[in-house]
Amino acid sequence: MVSRRTFVGALSAGAAAVYARSAFALPVAKSEGAADHTKWVKLAIGTGGHGHTFPGATVPFGAVQLSPDTGASDWDHCSGYHYNDDSILGFSHTHLSGTGCIDMLDVLLMPATDDFKFDPKAGVDAKTSYRSKFSHADEVAVPGYYKVFLKDSKVTAELTxxxxxxxxxxxxxxxxxxxxxxxxxxxxxxxKDPVRWASLTVVGNDSIVGARCMDVWGKGRQIHFAMKFSKPFTSVDFYDDGVLVDDGSKVVKGKALRAVIHYKTTEKETILVKTGISGVSIDGAKANLAAEAPGWDFNGTRAAAHAMWQKALTRVDIAGGDEKYLEIYYTGLYHMMVAPTLFDDVDGKYRGMDDKVHQMAKGEHNFSTFSLWDTYRALHPMYTLMMSERVPALVNCLIRMANESPQGVPIWPLQGAETLCMDGYHSAPVVAEAVAKGFQGIDVKAAYEPFKKRALSDDYRGLGEYRKYGYVPCDTEDESGSKTMDYAYDDRAVAALAKAAGETADYELLMKQSKNFVNLYDKETGFIRPRYADGHWAGHPFNPKSINISGKRDYTEANAWQTTFLVQHNIPLLIETMGGNEKFIEKLDALFNQSSDLPPDMPPDVAGMVGQYAHGNEPSHHIAYMYNYAGAPEKTQSRIRSLLETQYDNKPDGMAGNEDCGQMSAWFCMSALGLYAVDPVSAMYDFGTPLFDKVSVSVGEGKKLVVEAKRESAKSMYLHGVTWNGASHAGLQIAHAQLAQGGTLVFQLGDAPAKA
Known part of the structure; x- marks a missing residue:
């Protein structure tokens, strides 16, 4: 299996940085409900540590992420930028937010002057490249705008x-x-050979167009661009594989292309550059540029981007709250809206997963960058609650991909290419959740067919053996333990689609398959354990902290401690299998109270350790809520409060692990409301403990969900009662259908656990 961790081989150690409060961290007055919500967004968060976010300019769900690149060589440069660096390579137009693989970084542009140190033979990210020093004190990074002073060239760069x-x-x-x-x-x-082909063409004396096809993470991914300069250039030099193309040609094709564009400038002279991108064609990029940036109004473009972010961020209004947590929350909300990304042209054309150009009806949109193994857990549930107008478009995009892609249902799609990254096929729960929550405009029968094929017919990464044995055997597949658990949850999701499509027999079969996780539970050790096709267990002796039990990797970015609790859809069955509530609680307590040591071959994603709970990686994200199902909700409440306070910070290294296209932030943003969707397909939210005293969330059509916390004291975290629209609410869950209508949810909180 192609995993994001095996894809990027090197982990940068990175010296600890001293985080100065600079323009990255704009000072904000301590006031309730600040008029400009963008002031709470601190884009430095996640750019340090292993957050892998970028600080540059984009708009909500935009196709362009114009941001500085400080490196491209290792795991901590998956977004192209790391806070510990002190030099910039240039500014590229597409970026990944918080992933564990490097890709995108398309169409890099770098200004320079007399200092220009261009070695045409130097490789990408080489020490002898065209870097310029910079300081965080000279950076401004706010939603929709980025600015930095390049010390070597004495050029000020601004992006929107x-x-x-x-x-x-x-x-x-x-x-x-x-x-x-x-x-x-x-x-x-x-x-090796990352660029299949590329082209550059000079158009007149002020424009360059081009394209490239990549073989990095998304194999065969195409990007086309049209770039126009506000001042005519004096000349352009093309380099192909480090060699100057001196034949006077205005068109160059190859795999290793660079262009040097020459000017003479006066003191404080400003040159503007505007670039349109397209996944379809250069003509598409030109049309996008003409439609969205017809003039040279940089300040107007910046103001429009700011207005888009302000409108998006004001979906959530927090009354009161510590400045630190306001910055974490609104930066998290921002990061929840930089992916998935728009991937179509203004005329409705897009490049599909079949590498063909398709035409959408007016008003429809295509998207890319779905980190589904991560985001089905909290990001997409948050969309259903607070961005409901976007859900049908995102889901219909996944269904189109499922029908267009030669690889079948989406796994981790990136700009018309399937990366096949991570196990399971977690587009299924995203689609099933939307159907279960009653979103209109989704053809359920059309959606069910490709997922039925995957669940019941495809021999995909051990699915044939999974259906045959009731688990994925470790002697036929790597990561068999995690694959079994993920396939069981995907069975549950596809079962929901089958039921909605009226396929009762399939529903019953899939629900039966969804219980397969019990077949890997070893009662002797008390863990989900890899098993051979003949039925005997792997690992003698068995080490639950190891990722490698059978002689090859048996778990996906996890070990037996985390994987044993990787059940979201049938927790009562897991509790019964483990011996009942008391033993289940003991095991959960043991998870959090273990030592946090890990074997040396454990991927760096397994981070944010609390015992053997790993908040820095997604398979752990629902686990603290599992106490609710065993009669110990007070343990959920105290644990969630601790995770909210200890696993996030308003500093560059303020994330416990990779942001993963918004999932790490979505856990915080949802949990801070006192809510979490343990099983998104159930259309229910589980209660935790709210962080803020009062939050108002726009849930669409002018309706508001107000979440209030009535506390005995500032320390109160334990749930003593819940009311919904003034009436007492029983249980530890509430339905999406209720919250989506708007209303007031009040948590009564005390300093000590409730007696009942």
Whole structure:
């Protein structure tokens, strides 16, 4: 299996940084309900540690993420940027937010002057490359806008964006040797032959167009661009594989292309650059540029981007709250809206998973960058609650992909390419959740067919053996333990689709299959344990902290401690299998109270350790809520409060693990409301403990969900009662259908656990 961790081989150690409060962390007045919610967004969060986020300019769900790149060589440069770095390579137009693999970083542009150190033979990210020093004190990073001063070239760079275009503004010193470097090689330098093909063409004396096809993470991924400069250039030099193309040609094709664009500049002269991108064609990129950035109004574009973010962020209004947690919350909300990304042109064309160009009806949209193994858990449930208008478009996009892709239902789709990253096929719960919650405009029968094929027919990564044996045997597949658990949950999701489609027999069969996780529970050790096809257990002696039990990797970014609790849909059966409530609680307590040591071959994603609970990686995210199901909700409440307070910070290294396209943030943003969807397909939310005293959430059509916490004291975290619209609410869950209608949810909280 292609995992995001085996894809990127090197882990950067990275010296601990000293985080100065700079323009990255704009000072905010301590006031309730600040008028400009973007002031709470601190884009430095996640750019340090192993958060893998980027600080550049984008708009909500935009196709363009115009951001600085400080490296591309290792795991901590998956987004192209790391806070510990002190030099910038340039500014590229597409980025991944918080992933564990390097890709995108398309169409890198870098200004320079007399200092220009361009070695055409130097590889991407080499020490002899065209870097410029910078300081965080000279950075401004706010939603929709980025600014930095490049010390070596004395150039000030400013960036902003629309949905499909990026706009740059560069202020130069006086120089007869001012240049831009346009790098079409820029990507992970460790990949063999990362560029299938590329092209560059000079158009007139102020424009360059081009394209490239990549073989990095998304194999065959295409990006096309049209770039226009506000000032005519004096000349353009093309380099192909480090060799100057001196035949006077205005068109160059190859695999390792760079262009040097020459200018003479006066003191404080400003040159603007605007770039349209497209997954379809250069003509599509030109059309996108003409439609979204017809003029040169940088300030107007910046203001429009800011307005888009302000509108998006005001979906949630928090009354009161500590400044630290307001910054964490609104930055998290921001990160929840930088993926999935728009991936169509203004005329409705898009490149499908079959590498063909398709035409959508007016008003429809196509998207990319679905980190589904991560985001089905909290990000998509949050969308159903607070961005309901987007859900049908996202779900219909996944269904289109399932029908267009030669690889079948989506796993981890990236710009028309299937990365096949991570196990399971977790587009199923995203689609099933939307259907279970009654979203309109989704053809259930059309949705069910490709997922039925995957669940009941495909021999995909051990699914044939899973159906035959009731588990994935460790002698036929790697990561068999995690695959069994993930397939069981996907069975549950596809069963919900079957039921909605009227396929009763399939529903019953799939629900039966969804119980297969019990077949890997070893009662002797008390863990989910890899098992051979002949039925005997792997690992003698058995080490539950190991990722490698059978002689090869048996769990996906996890060990037996985390994987044993990887059940979201049938927790009562897991409790029964483990011996009842008391033993289940003992095991949960043991998980959190273990030592946090891990074997040396454990992937770095297994982070944010509390005992053997790993908050830095997604399989653990529902576990603290499982106490609710065993009669110990007070343990859920205290544990959730602790995780909210200890696993997030408002510093660059403020994330316990990779952001993973919004999931790490979504856990915080949802849990801070006192809610979490343990099983998203159930259309229910589980109660935890709210962090803020009062939060108002727009749930669509002018309706508001107000969540209030009535506390005995500031320390109160334990649930003593819940009311919904003034009436007492029983139980530890509430239905999506209720919350989606708007209303007031009040948590009565005490300093000590409730007696009943």
């Amino acid at each position: 964006a629309t949905e499909r275009t990026g706009m740059h503004r560069y202020t130069f010193p006086k120089s007869d040797k001012s240049v831009f470097l346009l790098d079409m090689m820029h990507t992970d330098p460790h990949q």
